[in-house]
Amino acid sequence: xxxxxxxxxxxxxxxxxxxxxxxxxxxxxxxxxxxxxxxxxxxxxxxxxxxxxxxxxxxxxxxxxxxxxxxxxxxxxxxxxxxxxxxxxxxxxxxxxxxxxxxxxxxxxxxxxxxxxxxxxxxxxxxxxxxxxxxxxxxxxxxxxxxxxxxxxxxxxxxxxxxxxxxxxxxxxxxxxxxxxxxxxxxxxxxxxxxxxxxxxxxxxxxxxxxxx
Numbered sequence: 015x016x017x018x019x020x021x022x023x024x025x026x027x028x029x030x031x032x033x034x035x036x037x038x039x040x041x042x043x044x045x046x047x048x049x050x051x052x053x054x055x056x057x058x059x060x061x062x063x064x065x066x067x068x069x070x071x072x073x074x075x076x077x078x079x080x081x082x083x084x085x086x087x088x089x090x091x092x093x094x095x096x097x098x099x100x101x102x103x104x105x106x107x108x109x110x111x112x113x114x115x116x117x118x119x120x121x122x123x124x125x126x127x128x129x130x131x132x133x134x135x136x137x138x139x140x141x142x143x144x145x146x147x148x149x150x151x152x153x154x155x156x157x158x159x160x161x162x163x164x165x166x167x168x169x170x171x172x173x174x175x176x177x178x179x180x181x182x183x184x185x186x187x188x189x190x191x192x193x194x195x196x197x198x199x200x201x202x203x204x205x206x207x208x209x210x211x212x213x214x215x216x217x218x219x220x221x222x223x224x225x226x227x
Contacts, residue, residue, distance in 0.1 A: 052197055059190045067183040074176010081169045099158045100151070109150045116142055 087095050120142055124135040 053194070056190060056194045056197070060187055063183055063186050063190075067179045067186075070176050070179035071183055072176070074173050074178075074180060077169050077173045077176060081166070081173055084166060084169070096155070099155060099162070103151055103154050106150050106154065109146070113143065113146050116146060 117139060120139055121130065121135075124130045124132075124138070129135045
């Protein structure tokens with residue numbers, strides 16, 4: 015009987031060394047954790063999002079405080095707001111000219127009717143002056159309130175833009191964290207699978223060799 019190994023035994027030993035080689039290869043030359051490869055890119059996402067969306071979000075937060083203060087004043091003390099606007103009233107540039115024209119016309123009419131200098135003439139002149147002053151004041155308030163309304167609309171638009179930017183920023187950052195979590199989980203699972211395969215190859219190869227020795 016020949017003492018040499020049979021071809022089957024040689025094949026079994028070779029397979030065993032192949033398993034050992036695969037296990038050792040995966041130990042020293044196996045692929046890295048996919049999360050580690052992607053982490054550098056994920057870490058850049060928050061700064062990029064904050065760079066482009068952050069200023070709009072901060073603008074909206076600031077504008078929200080200003081807008082809330084103005085709207086609160088309008089709802090709780092509208093008369094106070096009107097008085098505040100009216101306190102800076104000045105006669106319009108054309109008021110004196112219109113007043114002079116109206117008074118000249120009234121005086122001429124009173125003189126033509128023989129009423130110049132009478133108490134009735136003086137009363138009519140005073141009423142005319144009051145009416146013209148009220149009209150000029152109301153025109154002033156109308157212009158101021160119109161500009162104030164445009165300001166509120168602009169503030170509302172800036173607040174809405176900031177709110178949308180803040181919502182997008184939060185959503186994208188949350189999605190980025192979720193993706194990182196998924197990648198970390200997948201990376202750990204891949205690493206565990208690789209370790210299992212490595213030890214399986216090592217033990218399988220050693221067992222194959224032992225069974226033929």
